[in-house]
Amino acid sequence: MRLSEFIVHNVDRIVDEWEQFAETITPAAESMNSLALRDHAKEILLAASRDMNTAQTASEQQAKAEGEGPETSPALDEAAASHGELRHTVGFDLVQMTSEFRHLRACVIRLWVASIDTPALSHMQDMIRFNEAIDQALAESTAAYAEQVSRSRDIFLAILGHDLRAPLQAVSMSTEMLERKARLDADAQTYVRAIKTGARHMGAMVNDLLEFVRSRLGSSLPIEPKAMDLALACQVALDEACAGQPDCAPTLHVEGDVQGHWDPRRLGQMLQNLIGNALQHGARRGKVTLTLSGDGDEVTLRVHNLGQPIAEDAIATLFDPLVRSPSEDISQPGTSTSLGLGLFIIKEVVDAHQGRIDVISTEAEGTTFTVVLPRNVKAV
Structure with a gap:
């Protein structure tokens, strides 16, 4: 048979x-x-x-x-x-x-x-x-x-990220109340500022984690475009990223009209990750340069830093989630996340705005991330 x-x-x-x-x-x-x-x-x-x-x-x-x-x-x-x-x-x-x-x-x-x-x-x-x-x-x-x-x-990570928000908010609110209602000496004020900074960084990590899980579960990144000035958003992001870093020496160059309709929260998230990445991997005491230029229906952002170049074989997976550079040191200032999600989130934000992103990295010229955004983006 x-x-x-x-x-x-x-x-x-x-x-x-x-x-x-x-x-x-x-x-x-x-x-x-x-x-x-x-x-x-x-x-x-x-x-x-x-x-x-x-x-x-x-x-x-x-x-x-x-x-x-x-x-x-x-x-x-x-x-x-x-x-x-x-x-x-x-x-x-x-x-x-x-x-x-x-x-x-x-x-x-x-x-x-x-x-x-x-x-x-x-x-x-x-x-x-x-x-x-x-x-x-x-x-x-x-x-x-x-x-x-x-x-x-992914569902477990989503639940974890969601549940972490409440205790982080309690820590942030408690430090705010301490600063307003308690008489703190110089040492205590230093401790409170450290707690606030740590809570802010943890909040950024939780947000990155939730965005990663949302994309993994098949949901596109939602955006709510509003009229905004990208130059102002860049300056705010630079000020926040360099707070408490005396060696931070960023410069911002603006050319042309850089106003448009984008999601302010999402672009703030993208800018923080781009700037944090440049500060983290740039040469010590080196400059981080942001260049904005508006031309027709597009606005271009370039973030440049000197320092060790990105390995050529790493560029192909640079925006993949949970992938970190072998040289990454999470103890350095400017680190926005230790989960290897920062560049992934940047790419997600750019894609949600129907834009494009590219990176060029050489030992002689340094590293430049270039983001091109349509000036007027529709909600998704």
Whole structure:
């Protein structure tokens, strides 16, 4: 009997063995009934059997083995993906879930080989096709499981970021009340200022974290454009970034009309991260230069600093989330976040304003981030 036919005739027996094995995966299996343990096993097996009976050329087989072939078995993919999602939901870890497929493969081959009297070349082909189908199902289940893990992590981070806002606000309000109502000596005032600065930096980190999670969960960055002067926003951001840093020596050059319709809060967030990045990675006591120029329907911002250039192989992933430069020192002044989200947030803000961003970094010329924004942006 060919393997595909054997699977169809013995599917219930195979699924029984699947269930018996799944029942040993504790502690998750301890609270699962028979239906949950069996899950999509029957659908996966029957879809694998149909896939094995589908005509396949040598080139198609090679492409499938490399994961590049056309989608020929959507039912198998769907059943396997659903299995991966549900196994994550009930508490299986990834190793436990993949062990089910290892057991399934071994069970089917063991039972089928025991039923064969005289092995033939066609049986070898059947085994190849069966292994292809199981590998495909395993890949789909693993991908779906990993996606659920990623989503769960993002939701956890969103809850964490949201819940951190309240205690941070309490710290900020308490320092404000201390300054207004208590008589503080010089040392105490220094401590209060340090607390305020720390709370402000933590608030920026929480905001960056929430923006990152929002984008990961599939929500675009919302903006509320208003008429604003970008030069004024740059000056405010420079003053705030350099507060308490005696060595900070920024300059701002403005050319032409730099007014437009943008989201003031989002651009403030972008400017703080750009300036903080330049201060952090710039040469000590070096200058940070902001240049604004308005031309037609666009306004261009350039942020320049001298110092160690960005490695050429790092530029490709510079705006990726949770990626930090190997040379990054979070103890240096001007660090807006230690999560590796600053440049990611900058890119998100620029994209939300339908703009573009570029970076050029050389040892001789320093590093320049260039942001080009349409002058009038619509809300999204």
